[in-house]
Amino acid sequence: MKQILILAYKLLVNDKGKYFALLVGTTFSVFLIVQMTSSFAGILTKASATVINIGANIWVMDPAATNSVLSNVPMPDYVLDAVRSINGVKYAVPLYSGTALVKLHDGTYQAVSVIGLDDSSLVGRPKLLEGDIDDIFAENGFIVVKDEEFPKLENPKIGTEFELNDYRGVIVGIATVPTGGLYGTPTLYTTYYRAITYIPSMRFTISYVLVQPKADSDIPYIKQQVARLGYLALTNHEYQDAISSYLEYKTSIGTNTLLMTIISFLVGLSICGQTFYTFIIENLEHFGALKAMGAKGRELVYVILFQAGFTALVGYGLGVGLSTLLITAAKLRLPEYTSRLTYTNLSLAFLMVLIIASISGYAGVRRVLKIEPFEIFRG
Amino acid sequence: MPKAAIVADKLNKWFGVGEARTYAVKEVSFEANWGEMLYIVGPSGSGKTTLLSMISGILRPNSGSVAIDGRDLWSQSDDEIADFRLNTIGFVFQDYHLFPRLTTAENVAIPLILQKRNWGDALSTAAQCLKIVDLADKAQLPPTKLSGGEQQRVAIARAIVHQPAILVFDEPTASLDGDTGRKIVSFVKAEILTSKRCIILVTHDSRIFEYSDRIMEMEDGRITGFQQGQTV
Structure with a gap:
């Protein structure tokens, strides 16, 4: 042969x-x-950048909004309390995800993605290249992600001031994340409370509830209980798949x-x-x-x-x-x-x-x- | 070893069916002996090539039998017949059918490659065969760089490289001038034909009849006579 x-x-x-x-x-x-x-x-x-970067095990959301992290439907505060009370939940924290306009020094505006992390735990915080994570609690503190969109904010440094929805903002840290976003906007991290204060919101403000189960075996039960509340709990991979599926089949x-x-x-x-x-x-x-x-x-x-x-x-x-x-x-x-x-x-x-x-x-x-x-x- | 290398008995080959049936070979019986160079001659369409194909295991007859060295050829399976061709027959085609993308030595080695011999051994044996046909210095050239006569000698080297008992030549001098054709056939007679080998040569080139041992004449698919070659 x-x-x-x-x-x-x-x-x-x-x-x-x-x-x-x-x-x-x-x-x-x-x-x-x-x-x-x-x-x-x-x-x-x-498209799944935020899901990957935040890295939470379970994402609780409104079932009508699974196409992208930016198109979330805010949930009432009681959902957070209800999720925290489910057996098998180690902890659950709120997450804000939205967009805002930053006024640049030349007078133009640049759209940004704003992630509001839970004030008490900062679950999902990015890895800092410069600065101290505690400074996020300082007045008007924001952390900017140094990715391919970073120059759109005129390459800010620690201490750089900017205007966001008529509020003063200060860069207190420069961070890196595993994956850059799809939509071409720079990303700012701040606390959940500051995010919902600075950015106009509807009556409800929680974009997502991030859940850490006590064990993987608790996930099915948690999903079942969340469904009984009328909401949807997806694992990290399931949420990424849902976003992918939307892009694959509905666009x-x-x-x-x-x-x-x-x-x-x-x-x-x-x-x-x-x-x-x-x-x-x-x-x-x-x-x-x-x-x-x-x-x-x-x-x-x-x-x-x-x-x-x-x-x-x-x-x-x-x-x-x-x-x-x-x-x-x-x-x-x-x-x-x-x-x-x-x-x-x-x-x-x-x-x-x-x-x-x-x-x-x-x-x-x-x-x-x-x-x-x-x-x-x-x- | 039986005296007869090839025994063909009442061979028939026809094409078409019903009234369209045409006989290419009809009721042909003959024997060819070891150590013999038998020519099959006749005009175009007389059935020479069809007969050659049937006795070399390429074309199955409609009826009749062929025995090679006492063994019935066409009662064997297709794979056995392919093995028979590979081990017992050496072919020299009218158009040589050398592979232009291979060297001369690789062309000669093909039957050994098909016999699953080691590539290096096959090339070494091929080189020895090229010496026999006086082309040792052309071993690394592609056949396209050789003259018609040289290509014919390469084809002969390829036909004998695996030491077959029977050699079949189909119009070996058709593309050669008279001198080259005679040289090639006289070389085959002198150097290739042995007492343990039988050569069947199909031709209508009368310039090479003098080298035959026996000539079988065909016309319209039938044998019309035999002649002793040296007397032609």
Whole structure:
């Protein structure tokens, strides 16, 4: 078997023109598929940025508002008390999430996301790069997140003052978070009480109740009891999935990504399929000669499948490498570039390239199995 | 070892059905012996290539039998027949069918590769065969860099590299000039044919008849006569 595969390899790579065309087709297809799905994965991750950054185990919310952290429906204070009284809850704290306008020194306004952390525990606080977390309790204290949106606030320093909804604000800390937001707005952290004071609110003010269960086994019961209150409790992953699901199925982003991925697949399939088929047709008489000399049908099938599979694997490697290179280069130049390589999109690209190789190989196998060695004799 | 290398008995091959049935080979029986170079000659369409295909395990006859070295060929399974071709027959095709993307040595090694011999050993044996056909210095060139006569010798080297008992040549001189054709066939007769080998050669090139041991004439799918080759 090994010998005939070496023969298959030589027949493939020594035909440099065809092999190059096959690699270009596969690489380009994988590159497009990985680019599209990585961009989408990046969007999904950034859409769940607050959920990831706060990191709470359970999020209690109004069931009508699960699409994004910013589109929450405030809940009355009694929900917090009721959740705290559920068996299995270690602690529960309120969280405010909203938007406001910051007046910059040049007189323009910049929209910001404001996260209000529970005053007594500061659950969900970010990791500070500069400053002291206790200063968040100082008068008008805000912590700014140093992410790709940070320059939009004119690169504030500790002590920088700003105006937020006609209130004075002071930067008391500069923080970092695991994931930047999707919506292109800088993020400010402050206390829950200050947030609901400075930002106009409806009658109810709690955006979310963050819950820490005593044990994972308590989660189903907590969810059940929250549901009896008329609210929804989602684990961190469930909430991220809900946000992803909204973007995937209820916005055009998911549909467009899917369409572009399918188009990339079809482009790859058409280039590779056609080139590989031409490669087989041009070598048909050689396959016939091999058959006449004693090669069995299944050995010729191995030859073709090896050639298709080898091309697919090399093309996959090149495509993923090219994508990684581009994403890395883009992130160096454009910090807000939204793209993320995940095992899921790499697996998807691998699956698609295998399908491309299978279809291309199948067309070749059909032709080769049909050829009669007698045709070789007849010329 | 039986005296007859090949025994064909009442071979029939037809194409089409009903009134459209056309016989390519009809009731052909003959024997070819070890150490013999048997020519099959006749005009185009006389059934030479069809007959050659049936005795070399490539085309199944509609009726009749072929025994190679006393063993019935067409009673075997497809895989056994493929193995028979691989181990017992050496083919020299009319158009050579050399692989342009492989070196000359790799081309010659193909039957050994199909026999699953180690790649290095196969190339080494192929190099020895290229010496026999006086092409040792062309081992690393692709066949496209060789002349027609050299390509024919590569095809011969490929046909003998796995030491087959039977060699079949289909119009070996069709693409060669008279001198080259004669040189090739005289070389085959002198160097390749042994007492343990039988060569069947299909041709209509009368310039090489002098090298045959026996000539079988065909017309319209039937044998029309035999002649001693040296007397032609």
